[in-house]
Amino acid sequence: MSKDGLFFDPNQVKMVVESLSNEKDLAPELIFVAMERALASVLAKDFSEQARIQVNIDRDTGVYHCQRVWTLVEDASEELLDQPEQYLSVDQAQEKGLEGAVLGETVAESLTIEPGRIFAHQSGQMMIKFVREAERAKLAEQFKSRVGELMTGQVKRVTRDHIIIDLGDHIEASLPRKELLPREIFRVGDRARGYLYAVDPENKGPLLMLSRTHANFLVELFKLEVPEIQEGVLEIKSVARDPGVRAKIAVKTKDARVDAVGACVGMRGGRVQAISSELNGERVDIILWDESPAKMVISAMSPAEVLSIVVDEPAHAMDVVVLEANLSQAIGRGGQNVRLASQLVGWDLNVMSESQQREQSGGSDVNALCQQLDVDAALAEILIREGFSNIEHLAKADAQVLAGISEFDIDLATEILDRAQSAMIAEAIAVSTLSETAVPDESLMALPNMPKLMAHRLAASGIISAEDLAEMSVDEVRDIEGMTDHLAADLIMAARAPWFSEDED
Incomplete structure (x- = not known):
């Protein structure tokens, strides 16, 4: 290579930089860097892939200087043996006439470009590549916040x-x-x-x-169509989509005077229809957001009517009971309705009919009777089959009626009746004792199938009213003495009955 030759005229370099900067809307510095990288890349082809080539262009004059760089190391160093193209020993540096550097610092040998069409073509291609990279980097920076x-x-x-x-x-x-x-x-x-x-x-x-x-595509479309969302009056809290087929969204209003669902639907359904058209006919269900997951499920399962819900807090799951005739509607085609409702609420939902729930919860009644009457499971199952699911019903029964059960005789009937009545007396004594601690509210006492003793035990645990019980989960009351999962589910759902009536209104 000849010494100190130039390939571009300095003025030409500055003209190229200015032209590309204006054309590509890039800072001149980015064009200078792209040009330096392009020249260094083409020059490196005359050496090994590991060789370090540096090109520096003076931003004011357009004059550029090329050099090959090494790091100075000791003669027997590991770097020198492994990467001889990037490292030099002191003796090697002296042979090249590179003196004055100390170990660990870099030394450089000046290079000169040989003019030629091949070099010019290769440099031009590499420069185009690096300018495009700069354009993409700028675009990425511009849009990452969007x-x-x-x-x-x-x-x-x-x-x-x-x-x-x-x-x-x-x-x-x-x-x-x-x-x-x-x-x-x-x-x-x-x-x-x-x-x-x-x-x-x-x-x-x-x-x-x-x-x-994307689920947020639906959110952004609603922002576009519903001014109340843009203004911050309404907020979309949750979204679930089966793209192109069906979606559910939960909305919340920050102004009680604004009907959140009505605002999203629009006059004669105009707003939601415009969104559905953009989504190729995707059906969108809009429900009102509620802090209570159970209340949310009631709305999210629409159009199916929910009869009761049993909440399992530790498993973050709910058993949702619907009418037998509505079971397929609640589940939806391919499980679509329950899947979207589950995504919307953020809980696992297990939809079942009333008969399925009874089969599932029957074991809890058996265990309760076994404990209260001190009998085995087979006998407890017979009593439940005959309609005596708790000791209150049993204590009021006639011995002859019990004796009429095919598996019973008068002696067994009398014994069962005595045990039930004794259990009721013990319960009355316990109620009297608990009344000194806390008295349950009338709303709690009036719940269907609420045992008197259980009402007092709930009150002693801080659950005074039906409203208090409605906010509980089965897991939270399971440890109360005498409480079974089945009884807890029944009582909690009875306490939540007003929720369902409000939803119907």
Whole structure:
């Protein structure tokens, strides 16, 4: 290589930088860096891949200097043996005429570019590559704060895996086919809207990634159609989607004077219909947000009517009981309705009919009778079969009626009756004792199937009224003496009955 030759005229360098800076709307510094990287990359081809080449262009004059750089190490160092293209020993540096550096510092040998068409072509190609990288880096920086926004543009290209959308100002976005709604087709020239869910600088194509299946796409569409959401009067708290088919959203109002559901539906359903049309006919159910998960489930299971709910706090799950005739509607085609309701509320939901619930909870009644009467499970099951599911009913029964049970005789009937009455007396004494601690509210006492003793035990535990009990879960009252899961579920649902009547209103 000849010494101190120049390939570009300095003025030409400055002109290229200024021209590209204006054309690409990039800072001149980014163009200088791209030019330095391009020249260094082409020069490095004359050496090994590990060689370190540096090119520095003076920003004021346009004059550039090229050099090869090494790090100075001891003669027998491991780095020198492993990477001789990046390290030099003191003796090697002296042979090259590179003196004055100390161990650990770098030494440099000046290089000169040999002018030629091949070098010019290669440098130009590399510079185009690095300028594009700078453009993409700028675009990524520009849009990373806009992730979560809606983007609208015109379809520019349709490929097997992507829809390329022109957003204007020479900016393109990619809408992958997996992010399209079912049976959705776009053609070149169509207007398209999507949700910007990611900026991916590593993507070989456009780095802006759009989606039409993302849950937040639905949220942004509602923001666009419902001014009350933009103004902060309404808030979308939760979303669940089966893209292109059905969705559920829960909305909350911050102003009691504003009907949250009505505002989202719009006059004659205009607002929600506009959104449904954008989503290829996707049906959208809008429900009112509630802090109580149980109340939310009642609305989220719509159109199915919920009869009762049993909450299992530790498992973060609920058993939802509906009419036998409504079971398939509550579950939905392919489990769609219950799946969306579960996603919306954030709880696992197990939908069942009344008969299924009775089968599931029957064991709790058996255990309670076994404990209160000191009998085995087989005898307790017979009593429950005959309609005597608790000691209150049993204590009031006639011995002859009990003796009429096929498995009983008069002696066994009398013994069972005596035990039930003794248990009732013990209960009355316990009630009297507990009354000195706390007295249950009339609303608690009046709940259907509420044993008097259990009402006092609940009151002693701080659950005074029916409203207090309605806020409890089965797990929270399970440890109260005499309480079974079945009884707890029945009493809690009885206490929550006003919730359901409010929902119907």
